[in-house]
Amino acid sequence: MNPANSPAVPERAIAYDTDYLQWLEQTVAQLAAGDREGIDWAHLIEELADMGKRERRRFESNLIVLLLHLLKWQYQAERRSGSWAGSIAEHRRRLRRALEDSPSLRPYLDEIFAASYQEARQQAALETELPLARFPEAAPDAIAVLLDPEFWPQPAPPES
Numbered sequence: 001m002n003p004a005n006s007p008a009v010p011e012r013a014i015a016y017d018t019d020y021l022q023w024l025e026q027t028v029a030q031l032a033a034g035d036r037e038g039i040d041w042a043h044l045i046e047e048l049a050d051m052g053k054r055e056r057r058r059f060e061s062n063l064i065v066l067l068l069h070l071l072k073w074q075y076q077a078e079r080r081s082g083s084w085a086g087s088i089a090e091h092r093r094r095l096r097r098a099l100e101d102s103p104s105l106r107p108y109l110d111e112i113f114a115a116s117y118q119e120a121r122q123q124a125a126l127e128t129e130l131p132l133a134r135f136p137e138a139a140p141d142a143i144a145v146l147l148d149p150e151f152w153p154q155p156a157p158p159e160s
Contacts, residue, residue, distance in 0.1 A: 016043045059098050059105055060112050066091035067120035068127070070146065070153055071135055076128050077155035092147050114139050134159060 016023040023040070030038050069088045073080060099105055117139035125132040134156075145151050 062091045062094045063116045064120045067117055068123050071124040074153035075156045096147055
């Protein structure tokens with residue numbers, strides 16, 4: 001049986017599965033008009049939950065890139081470039097803006113910081129071809145310092 005012909009499947013659910021943009025536009029129009037009866041609540045709730053997940057993933061990704069480039073800046077000082085500096089500045093800006101727009105991300109930052117640092121550390125080892133042990137195992141303590149546009153790590157001492 002074709003679900004589109006089934007009376008048990010409302011037309012609005014079919015629209016979600018067949019034309020996402022149309023479903024979004026229709027849902028916005030229904031909300032604006034106060035049409036609570038016609039809203040596809042199940043999909044709307046799912047979409048709102050997914051929006052939160054996407055924001056957290058984007059935030060975490062920006063954090064990992066920032067940490068990665070700060071590690072590379074510190075441990076490959078001879079390869080510093082405007083590209084790295086630009087990336088560091090851009091990801092700091094993204095993180096600060098996200099925290100300004102959504103202060104509830106602050107506890108999330110604290111929650112993911114150590115694991116994000118480990119991801120950045122592993123990626124830095126791959127990209128620099130330096131041994132993983134060359135990068136500090138423990139994450140820096142001061143998250144606020146990393147977001148400070150004036151903070152630039154000093155070159156790491158040569159390996160002994």
